Amino acid sequence: MTITNLQCRLAQRPAPGLPDPSIWSFTEETVADEAPDGQVTVEVLYCSLDPAMRTWLNAGRSYVPPVRVGDVMRATGIGRVLTSGAEGFSPGDIVSGLFGIQAYAVLPASQPRQLDAAGLPLPVHLGALGISGLTAYFGLLDIGKAKQGETVVVSAAAGSVGSVAAQIAKAIGCRVVGIAGGAEKCRLLVDELGLDAAVDYKADGLNDALKAACPTGIDVYFDNVGGAVLNAVLRNLATGARIVISGAVSQYNATDAGIGPTNYMNLLVARASMTGFVIFDYEDRYAEGRAQLAKWIEARKISPRTHLVKGIANFPAALNQLFAGENTGKFVLEVAEP
Numbered sequence: 410m411t412i413t414n415l416q417c418r419l420a421q422r423p424a425p426g427l428p429d430p431s432i433w434s435f436t437e438e439t440v441a442d443e444a445p446d447g448q449v450t451v452e453v454l455y456c457s458l459d460p461a462m463r464t465w466l467n468a469g470r471s472y473v474p475p476v477r478v479g480d481v482m483r484a485t486g487i488g489r490v491l492t493s494g495a496e497g498f499s500p501g502d503i504v505s506g507l508f509g510i511q512a513y514a515v516l517p518a519s520q521p522r523q524l525d526a527a528g529l530p531l532p533v534h535l536g537a538l539g540i541s542g543l544t545a546y547f548g549l550l551d552i553g554k555a556k557q558g559e560t561v562v563v564s565a566a567a568g569s570v571g572s573v574a575a576q577i578a579k580a581i582g583c584r585v586v587g588i589a590g591g592a593e594k595c596r597l598l599v600d601e602l603g604l605d606a607a608v609d610y611k612a613d614g615l616n617d618a619l620k621a622a623c624p625t626g627i628d629v630y631f632d633n634v635g636g637a638v639l640n641a642v643l644r645n646l647a648t649g650a651r652i653v654i655s656g657a658v659s660q661y662n663a664t665d666a667g668i669g670p671t672n673y674m675n676l677l678v679a680r681a682s683m684t685g686f687v688i689f690d691y692e693d694r695y696a697e698g699r700a701q702l703a704k705w706i707e708a709r710k711i712s713p714r715t716h717l718v719k720g721i722a723n724f725p726a727a728l729n730q731l732f733a734g735e736n737t738g739k740f741v742l743e744v745a746e747p
């Protein structure tokens with residue numbers, strides 16, 4: 410039987426702003442019946458949809474090289490081994506790795522990781538137990554050094570990284586305030602995730618709302634969005650505050666120089682720090698992070714949430730939906746039914 414691989418490729422670099430659909434092309438290739446020696450062929454089941462994908466489309470220096478024009482779009486995924494030319498992998502194994510937005514990935518056996526997928530739905534291994542959860546865990550505890558009794562504020566708190574960071578902060582006994590767009594997401598943060606308060610950054614009066622929600626000031630800010638929200642937080646810091654720069658979603662599609670932290674002198678006044686980090690630097694501690702996240706999930710301190718969109722053809726629109734806040738929890742592309 411001939412197996413055809415459908416692939417989504419970067420056809421040209423985007424102009425600043427939300428990517429136009431014309432930057433993508435779809436190609437088809439035949440997949441060999443057997444994986445080459447030393448390689449495995451994986452049927453891709455799920456791909457992670459990440460705001461950072463937008464930054465990988467730009468030429469220039471970043472924490473990873475840009476996706477090359479003509480290449481299959483880079484994406485982390487979960488899949489099932491179809492054929493194996495390497496020891497350690499057998500057909501049917503569930504694996505995770507950098508598979509790309511395509512139906513099948515043929516890759517060196519050094520790349521995929523065997524997944525112990527018992528118990529939880531597979532997409533959770535891209536969300537609360539994947540890079541999102543690890544980013545929340547190390548960002549909040551190692552960079553932010555959040556401690557019991559402190560006031561923690563998390564932006565994009567209804568999203569993948571943010572919802573886990575906020576729930577970890579609750580689990581360790583912090584007062585937690587989530588920032589999200591719209592009344593429904595704010596309701597979810599308080600009623601379903603159990604946060605102490607929520608602030609709608611799309612409503613008027615962000616600064617006053619933050620002040621009211623954090624009467625003793627903000628000890629730790631886990632920042633996923635940057636821009637105007639970061640500036641409002643800077644006005645409400647407690648002495649000794651730590652700002653964790655996880656990302657800056659509000660700036661990834663900027664068509665001008667973007668909004669920087671104009672209120673940064675408040676760092677001086679509050680004797681505060683602002684630290685960026687890249688989760689890949691914690692690779693040798695991933696097992697520790699996953700073990701603790703799994704315990705919190707089992708104890709129902711963290712409720713993993715997944716937002717599925719189906720089909721490779723829907724990838725271009727789905728990427729842009731992240732920037733319209735259309736997801737709640739981890740946004741995942743279902744490439745094939747498991």
Ligand SMILES: NC(=O)c1ccc[n+]([C@@H]2O[C@H](COP(=O)([O-])OP(=O)(O)OC[C@H]3O[C@@H](n4cnc5c(N)ncnc54)[C@H](OP(=O)(O)O)[C@@H]3O)[C@@H](O)[C@H]2O)c1
Binds near residue numbers: 459565610
């Ligand atoms: N440092 C690292 O190593 C690392 C690793 C992974 C991810 N990250 C970062 O973590 C952050 C969250 O990623 P994620 O995968 O969990 O995405 P996500 O939060 O699930 O999705 C993005 C969310 O951002 C919010 N948003 C979009 N445009 C916005 C704007 N202009 N202003 C404010 N909020 C906006 C939307 O929620 P609303 O409806 O609330 O607007 C949207 O749902 C990103 O900045 C990402 O780059 C960092």
